[in-house]
Amino acid sequence: METAEAATSFWPIVITGIAILVLLCLSAVFSGSETALTTAKRGKLHSMDGKGDRGAGVALKLIEDKERLIGAILLGNNLVNILATSLATMFFTVLLGEGAVAIATLVMTGLVLVFSEVLPKTYAITNAETMAARVSPLIRGVVVVLSPVVNAVRALVRTILGVFGVSTDPEAHFLAAQEEIAGAIALHHSEGAVEKDDRDRLLGALDLGQRRVEEVMLHRREIEMIDADLPPAEILAKALESQHTRIPLYREDPENIIGVLHAKDLSRAVHQLGLDSRESPADFSELNIEEVAMEPYFVPETTPLDEQMRAFLLRRSHFALVVDEYGALHGLITLEDIIEEIVGDITDEHDTQKSSGIEPNDDGSVEVDGGVTIRDLNRDCDWSLPDEEANTIAGLVIHEAQAIPNAGQVFSFHGFRFEVLERENNRLTRIRVRKLL
Template identity: 60%
Template sequence: MDTAAPIFDMAFWLTGGAILLLLVMSGMFSGSETALTAASRGKLRARADKGDKGAERALAITEDNETLIGSVLLGNNLVNILATSLATALFTRLMGDSGVALATLVMTLLVLIFAEVLPKTYAITNAEVAASRVAPAITIVIRLFSPVVSAVRVFVRLILRAVGVRTDPDSNVLAVREEIAGALYLGHSEGVVEKEDRDRILGALDLGERAVEEIMRHRSQIEMIDAGLEPMVILDQCLKSPHTRLPVYVDDPDNIIGVVHSKDLLRAMHKLAVGEGGDGGEWRNFDITTILMKPYFVPETTTLDEQMRQFLRMRMHFALVVDEYGSLQGLITLEDILEEIVGEITDEFDADAEHPIRRSEDGQYLVDGAMTIRDLNRATDWSLPDDAANTIAGLVIHEAQMIPKVNQVFNFHGFRFEVTARKDNRITRLKIGQL
């Protein structure tokens, strides 16, 4: 007589409860995947250092993202399919064949809202907190499903290999450096990170990728002292120079025998001129080779990061750069490397020196030909390529395939380059503007 009673029996309520439990598990899997992939490893490390065991586990399981995602997806699909199957059986029992369509509609809405959008929104908003909380449970899931996930990974790789796609299981999808650089560029575009801060951090990150030859002062610009000159001439040259350390050579500029520090020179000559037992004229016979520091030579292929470490370890600030044949190519100082991080460093001796880049009246830039492409890009936010040449003059010569004459104009990479000054075969000044 009562037909509804057999339908709403214990099996009905158990099935309904199982569906709700499976939806909760689906939401946990979805939120866990989002939290563990979106969480910053740097912030997780900070939490772990403060004693957060959940953050420590989250760091451990995110080391292998492929296994993590595979296990979470396997668990998520299992509970979703099982919940949908139970709901279909339940609605079919209640409404007959029409219950299949209703079960599909209801489960789609429930899964979308409570198992996808809601947990993922929370996970994105509180990524590190959520990752720390779910890490212990996900660790157990990974251990349970790892054999199945490993088998699936092998099967997938075999399929990809069959169609000509190679996969590297040990490769990182996104290297740390690129991740930091991308975050800095994004922060700058959104106005959160200042350009100067972005350039300093990127400059520090690039030290390991750049060689000494890219920023060294070329040999044509090195100020040297001839050891055969008269002591007064040597003293006058040192006093007029803005540099405190100068290479010293004999006969040939390639034959460098040492480096003189201006303080050592002044101290020695002062001792000869007014020192005890001196007659005031002994400085005329002064021999500069007696106070020279041993020259420090480095290969031009040394990375800036390694060279800075060498400078700090040896407590030196000055090195001469040679090529593979031992020929002098230039010099580099600790200040040159630091300028790649903090920008141009000036003091009271070079504050009035002409800046390598300045704005002309027509809105274009007047640029020193020896200015590096990287420095110009940093100053203007341009993106001129620096793979074929280090300096602006070198880029123009490379693109023109000739040594341009004064007033010649070239258009490439979306810019207009006009040669405004040249000395011998060197381009010393250019006017550059965007097309």
């Protein structure tokens, strides 16, 4: 009789013990899955998916809605942890009596901490993408099953947060893709894995969509032009003297651009003129410059650089004139100008050697031409001056001073000291900049 009673009480204890172990294993899966799916790099998952790993594809879809994913995992993890703790309390109470609650608490805390939290999360951190791909089919099922409860919890949480004036955007992502990539590049640079030049090129390519044509164009006062009404021989001489391949042609007013003269087209026309007049000296007065010139291509100053680069490639053109909102000539931009924003200055054998406009001093300060862009100064000196309100150093000083300073005036803002060295009319031509400690 006693043997039968002992057997009857033995199996429930064994089954309870097995259930506790199974629940601890499920808790470990939930904890590891949460870490793996939230730390896995989408780029690696996408690459794995492209190689035929279906689990990676499922993981990518789960990550698209992280709020629902984390809600389902946390709900499942809490359910199995609470159930395991309750069963453990019953298990130790049967074995040790009423005073076993404290023992059950200590034992379950140790087991959950080591085997259901630290161990699986440590593994997930070191093998995030692999584990994410393996557990994603299981977690997808959990998300589907628990979605009604998770959606109710999400609605309740948003309601409570709304009472305290905190608004939530259900469609918001934790980080935009561009910010995520830029942050990764900056992190690897700070750790020494990415060189400064490589970092600048990568960030320059990422920033093209955030920057506009007016930020990199050549200002109209610096544009080299030729008067179309000059004698053809003189136009030819000016074109040969120029270091530029493409030169705008104007008539009467520099604002009235009638065409763009390409050196190669001009050479062909001159060569043909020589062939047509072999028996007598070539008469350059017969050269029709307007027929040789290309039709000018105008673009708005607000065009993003990435769009303008695509437009250049589509048109098979490298040169555009920039106009403001009133249609007035503002400057010019070339494909080379855009590429230089990625790789830095490009020079060839016909370019004259010119200063960058940035001259470092022994005391740590830098003397800068007023027309130097804030981006170029930041890039050269590894600084972080803001360029939201102004494009050039002179523009930044004028914006912060709310006036056009005179030579000798000194200002401090954004953690830097600015001293105006030279001013010509209404332009600041030379500024000394020093970072404050």
